[in-house]
Amino acid sequence: MTVHLKDIAAYTGVSIKTVSNVVNGNYEHVGPETRVLVLDAIKKMNYKPNNAARHLRKAQVSVLAYAFPDLTNPYFADIGNAIAVEGARLNYTVLLDYTFSERDKELNILAGMSPHLIDGLILDSHALEVEDIRQIESGGPIVLLGERLFGAPFDHVLIDNTAAAYSATRHLIEVGKRKIAVIGAQKARSEAPSLRLQGFMQALSEANMPLDSSLLMDGGLWHRADGAAAMQELLKRKRADWPDAIFCFNDLMALGAISVLGAAGLRIPEDIAVIGIDDIEDGRYANPALSTIEPDKKEIARIAVQMLIERIKGQRTHTPESIYVPFHLHARASTLGRQAEKS
Template structure:
């Protein structure tokens, strides 16, 4: 049989209630007693019955995370960070893959019942404001990701415009003037691609230059092959860029491959900056400069907001919806090193 609260109480010389208070991290336990109980827990190898604890609260102890691309390293890293953050709340994460499909995103927002999960973290790509407004009375939900929404949900997202502006300003600071943007989209202006394009324009205008719209390349996707094809299309034009800001690291990696195949040097001929700071970008033959969102903070804030929503679901006055923007930083690596003479 497993170790019980009573066994721990006997070992520590305290009541079962005191052990319960320590296990549930209640504040009204003296440090000395807490330390004695914790020693007993460690000595006996006690593990709390999380299922029973959640059931007593009328919960499942499970939250869902829905992301658009399991194969994208950025989303994989974010998912890992969410799982770690949820574990600190003794929560299990049910992972779903929407493939960036509006139908699947709609199904996720409406298809999970309160008897399955306690709450949902959704990273939407295709949903519009009216889709979110039409959501019924499901489990609490928090939005995670780069699209802009006017919806009554907490939303954890990076400042796309500011981050893109910082990336392009870095290229300007190292002397580049013909700066391309790879990854524009023809869809809703709330898409992160449009927001990053806005940052590209703002940085160039702030430098006293006129944005050259011929340096903007639209793509259907955001993978390595999309970056490679976009870079090839750009190089086929009359005037070559001397720098590239790509929508994400995957596109930047694809673009650098095309540059090498065309006999151009990175960064001597063309400097490159990506976005996301995925691990792959750190270990190429030329390490990639990138915008690095604080993925751990994104995940922690999303989980903390969701837990608060779950805890206060029946409150008379729940917290007002919040938009929270964790930090980011520009990491300069070899792909934007100063030109060699």
């Protein structure tokens, strides 16, 4: 029977990464007692390194993978498209892997990275913790996207969510809105809700506007239906308690909110203004066109692909770093009125 690293890990009770370090002579992060334990298990279990696999691991195949959590969210499709375009420009094929935001699927992607099939991975994780990543022996370099896994030992590309939310809220205040509700302000696997809430609260504080916690609405899974449901809950209140603006933490929820406002015969933005984050294409063709914060998706893709390829080729050897990509405010009719669509 062939013995694998995972068998030795199970036998000794240490991580696969630790076993790999011992097998490859990387003792820097392995204590002497653990080293003896693993070496003894290797001898007892008659483990033989797979030299063919090692050779394949060193061979580059010019294929990258992008693992993302939500196939139904156009934002991830936009990022995936931008990554594929950038990869093709540099003569790399990009494979897409849909994780459903499930921890087991994300772990399997990391643990099952086949070095003879792909050279590296761009991962937008919504389920793993930093410790999960540290315990996994991946088959190649990894670059992280999104608002999670801060402090993980990989390069990371993201936007400043606090600043982005501050800009969106500030825009609503500048157009005269004074009672602003939030949709999407719940604890979630991602850090995005808390970071965006910080930016929202910062803008209110600078404008000397009190925070009304009753206007902080859950956004469920951050889909259209979740935004619609939250908007319906707000409209069930007395009219005097209605907000005059809605800041949705993504565009999908904003589109759901807009549909409910339209069905209720309310004017956008005169009665209630709406702004989102992501700048998905549907928002530009909504009625009215959706004001939003646009993360620079092409730049996210360019930097992520560039960093990953540099790691693959050994050109980037320094400590992993986090790079913040610019974002842009697009003020459209949902906050500026119909004249914005004509300008």
